[in-house]
Amino acid sequence: xxxxxxxxxxxxxxxxxxxxxxxxxxxxxxxxxxxxxxxxxxxxxxxxxxxxxxxxxxxxxxxxxxxxxxxxxxxxxxxxxxxxxxxxxxxxxxxxxxxxxxxxxxxxxxxxxxxxxxxxxxxxxxxxxxxxxxxxxxxxxxxxxxxxxxxxxxxxxxxxxxxxxxxxxxxxxxxxxxxxxxxxxxxxxxxxxxx
Numbered sequence: 001x002x003x004x005x006x007x008x009x010x011x012x013x014x015x016x017x018x019x020x021x022x023x024x025x026x027x028x029x030x031x032x033x034x035x036x037x038x039x040x041x042x043x044x045x046x047x048x049x050x051x052x053x054x055x056x057x058x059x060x061x062x063x064x065x066x067x068x069x070x071x072x073x074x075x076x077x078x079x080x081x082x083x084x085x086x087x088x089x090x091x092x093x094x095x096x097x098x099x100x101x102x103x104x105x106x107x108x109x110x111x112x113x114x115x116x117x118x119x120x121x122x123x124x125x126x127x128x129x130x131x132x133x134x135x136x137x138x139x140x141x142x143x144x145x146x147x148x149x150x151x152x153x154x155x156x157x158x159x160x161x162x163x164x165x166x167x168x169x170x171x172x173x174x175x176x177x178x179x180x181x182x183x184x185x186x187x188x189x190x191x192x193x194x195x
Contacts, residue, residue: 048152050169050172051145051165076105080113083113107128139179140176143182147187157193
């Protein structure tokens with residue numbers, strides 16, 4: 001038995017999905033209802049998983065200095081406050097460029113920044129490049145990894161990303177040649193549709 005989410009004015013009402021059906025098995029079905037239009041998802045997770053690449057997000061990244069972690073408590077406070085202000089201000093520049101010599105803590109600061117954004121539920125995705133990992137040195141993985149993270153964060157974006165991959169499976173390939181087209185179809189268009 002499925003139940004619709006309660007409306008602002010009353011109780012949830014039964015959602016009669018396949019009423020009277022029998023002699024079949026549903027494996028991990030997902031049902032979404034939006035504005036009285038039901039979307040029954042199937043196979044989308046397989047398409048979406050093609051965008052997932054291990055060791056590319058802040059949680060799974062590799063470091064040349066051992067286990068990657070964030071900043072120690074009470075350190076880099078001013079830099080993190082500056083990043084937080086930048087992320088919270090809709091009028092700030094679209095890019096924050098952190099520059100410095102190798103080994104001074106840019107990745108550690110970025111790791112902590114991602115943790116902070118995730119704690120506030122505003123992290124769309126992350127991609128960490130590392131000279132240690134051949135995989136993360138591949139710039140062609142950035143767009144698929146970000147699209148994957150956005151799709152996992154939003155069911156509406158997920159529907160659009162899966163649709164794009166099903167329309168053109170080569171979009172999920174790390175060898176996809178036209179990065180602008182890949183960005184448009186896997187990130188930009190799904191974000192526009194979800195807004």
